Structure formats: C-alpha cells, structure tokens
Amino acid sequence: MSLIANSDVLILGVESSCDETSAAVLRNGQELLSHIISSQISTHQKYGGVVPEIASREHLLHFRGVVRQTLTEAGVNFSDLSGIAVTYGPGLVGSLLVGVAGAKAMAYAAGLPLIGINHLEGHIYANFLNTPDLTFPLLALLVSGGHTHLVYFEGHGHFQVLGHTRDDAAGEALDKIARALGLGYPGGPQIQKASLSGNPHAFEFPRAMLEPGSLDFSFSGMKSAVLNTLNSARMKGVELSVPDLAASFQQAVVDVLVRKALLALERTGAKTLVLAGGVAANALLRERLTAELLTKEIRFVYPPPILCTDNGAMIATAGYYHYLVRDFAPWNLNAIPGLNLV
Numbered sequence: 001m002s003l004i005a006n007s008d009v010l011i012l013g014v015e016s017s018c019d020e021t022s023a024a025v026l027r028n029g030q031e032l033l034s035h036i037i038s039s040q041i042s043t044h045q046k047y048g049g050v051v052p053e054i055a056s057r058e059h060l061l062h063f064r065g066v067v068r069q070t071l072t073e074a075g076v077n078f079s080d081l082s083g084i085a086v087t088y089g090p091g092l093v094g095s096l097l098v099g100v101a102g103a104k105a106m107a108y109a110a111g112l113p114l115i116g117i118n119h120l121e122g123h124i125y126a127n128f129l130n131t132p133d134l135t136f137p138l139l140a141l142l143v144s145g146g147h148t149h150l151v152y153f154e155g156h157g158h159f160q161v162l163g164h165t166r167d168d169a170a171g172e173a174l175d176k177i178a179r180a181l182g183l184g185y186p187g188g189p190q191i192q193k194a195s196l197s198g199n200p201h202a203f204e205f206p207r208a209m210l211e212p213g214s215l216d217f218s219f220s221g222m223k224s225a226v227l228n229t230l231n232s233a234r235m236k237g238v239e240l241s242v243p244d245l246a247a248s249f250q251q252a253v254v255d256v257l258v259r260k261a262l263l264a265l266e267r268t269g270a271k272t273l274v275l276a277g278g279v280a281a282n283a284l285l286r287e288r289l290t291a292e293l294l295t296k297e298i299r300f301v302y303p304p305p306i307l308c309t310d311n312g313a314m315i316a317t318a319g320y321y322h323y324l325v326r327d328f329a330p331w332n333l334n335a336i337p338g339l340n341l342v
Helices: 041-045 052-074 093-110 119-130 170-180 187-195 220-236 242-268 283-293 312-324
Strands: 010-015 020-027 031-039 083-089 114-118 138-143 148-155 158-164 272-276 299-301
Touching: 010 052, 010 093, 010 312, 020 052, 020 312, 031 052, 031 312, 041 052, 052 093, 083 093, 083 119, 083 312, 093 114, 114 119, 114 312, 119 138, 119 148, 119 272, 119 312, 138 242, 148 242, 158 242, 170 187, 170 220, 170 242, 187 242, 187 283, 220 242, 242 283, 272 283, 283 299
Parallel strands: 010 083, 083 114, 138 272, 272 299
Antiparallel strands: 010 020, 020 031, 138 148, 148 158
C-alpha cells in the first residue's frame, strides 16, 4: 500500500550546477523522504579545484543512478510526484545542462510540471526546510564559492538584492588562499581546520568596506594582501606560520561579512537573519553572528552543514514554493551559467 496521500505535494529536486550530482524527494515542503548527494571532491582534489569538463562528464555518469536511488529510497514512482524542480543557473554550463536536460526529459515523459530554480534562491530556501516556521520579512546572507549577497525577503518570490561582491566571492577567496598556502581543495574547510591552531591577530589584513554605507563586498584586495605577504617572505627566505596566516585571513573575511550583515539588519529593520551557501558552514562565521545578535532580539538561523553545500533538498524546497503558485518553467528552459538572482 502506498504511503503517499492524494493531497500530498511531492517535489523531486535536482541539482548539478557544479561538482555535486544531487536529488531529493520532498513532501509538503517539510518532510525529506530521500536525499542523495554524489560528490566529485576526490576527483577534483588532484587539480586543486573544479575542472568544468570533468565535472560535466561525472554528472553524465551519475545522474540517472542518483535519481533512481532517490526515488527508490523515498518509496515513490514518477506517478506519485507533483513536479520536478531543477537548477538552471548560475553555475558551470556543462554541469547545468546535464541536470536541465535530465529534468526536462523526466518531466515531459511523466507529464509533470517543470520548475526552474535559481541556484542562489535554492541555497536560501535550505533554511525553510530546516526551520519551517520562518516568518517575513527576513534578511539572507548568502556566502558561497561563487557568490556573496545580502538579500532582503518580504515574502516568497519577493526579494531584493541589497549588496553583492564586486570581485571575488568570499568562498572563492578562501579557496585561492588555501591553494596558495598548500592546504588543498576545498579551501574553506581547509582554512578553518588550519586556523584552529593559528593566531587570528598574527597578521593584519585589510577589511574592504568600500564607500560609506555600501552593502557591497570586495575580497580581492584582502586576497592580494595575503599573496603579497607570502611572496615577500619567500624572497627574504622567511618561513611564515600557515596556521597564523589561515586564521588571520579567515578572521578578516568574517569581520567584513559580519559588519555588512549588521549594517543591512539596521537599515532594513529585519528581525531574522538567515545564513546560506557553502561558507555558511564556517564555524567562526556562525559563532560571531550568534554573539553579535544575541542582545539585538534578532533571530539567527542557519542550515546544518549538509544543506549548506550544493544539494537537491534545497532545490526541492524552493521548488515546492514555486509549485504552490504554479510558477512553472516552459519546455525550452535552458541552462544560464551567469543567471542573476533578480
């Protein structure tokens, strides 16, 4: 006997924007029936970062198996689903195309609505899966390998980008400095690990706040300062402490993120801050924001680490809210690698 009621809304979410092939089945926007992530980290580690051509081939190899396993673990068939949600941008074009083509084929064959999801929106909606009682308005601090945004949400489908990075994203800067320090890939977790034994005040790196009142971010100058410090030391034959460099750089990145988030909260009057994206798993960032907001009567919410990195569950969650208002994609939906949030 099927455990799926006729009134249930079941969304299959598919994510393939970079180097994770992931799918999830979500019931009624809250109950995760299954969630599979096939990571390519070990494949790309030898190169020090994601190789786009290899990533797309890996998606091709694993996509069908991931979807099949997801449906099996959820105990559902395509006939039980209400719709299929898929990331169509931003991301690596080859990787995106695998997911978009696969989702379109499945939705068309099964007679299901196709739901196109912006990857950045998906990251933010991971918080609605983890904390379903979130209320509007709220502010989202999205920090990932490719993006750093401050987004003000007045309601589902109604949001405004208040600030974004003008150059490197925070996660991208962490990856590049981790590579320069010989810490490996992915950089964020490696920087955090090395920082545990380092002094965050050993090096004073710049904090770019830009013009007064700006909610935009800039991390390229900070990254260049670290690289210049390393190059200068090498030319002098001086050996610097990698843990100290990692801790000082991480401290500088977190300082900027926290200060901009606090400024945006003050400006908007929002009483809830949600953290999203891969860098949302950073322990120092969570600790600093928790401490800063403790006395400000502002609710601070963030997903568990598994929902911070790229995953199908966040796409299914965003897809559920699009489904409720019948916001479906046309059959000519295409991958848009440079897709903006608004």
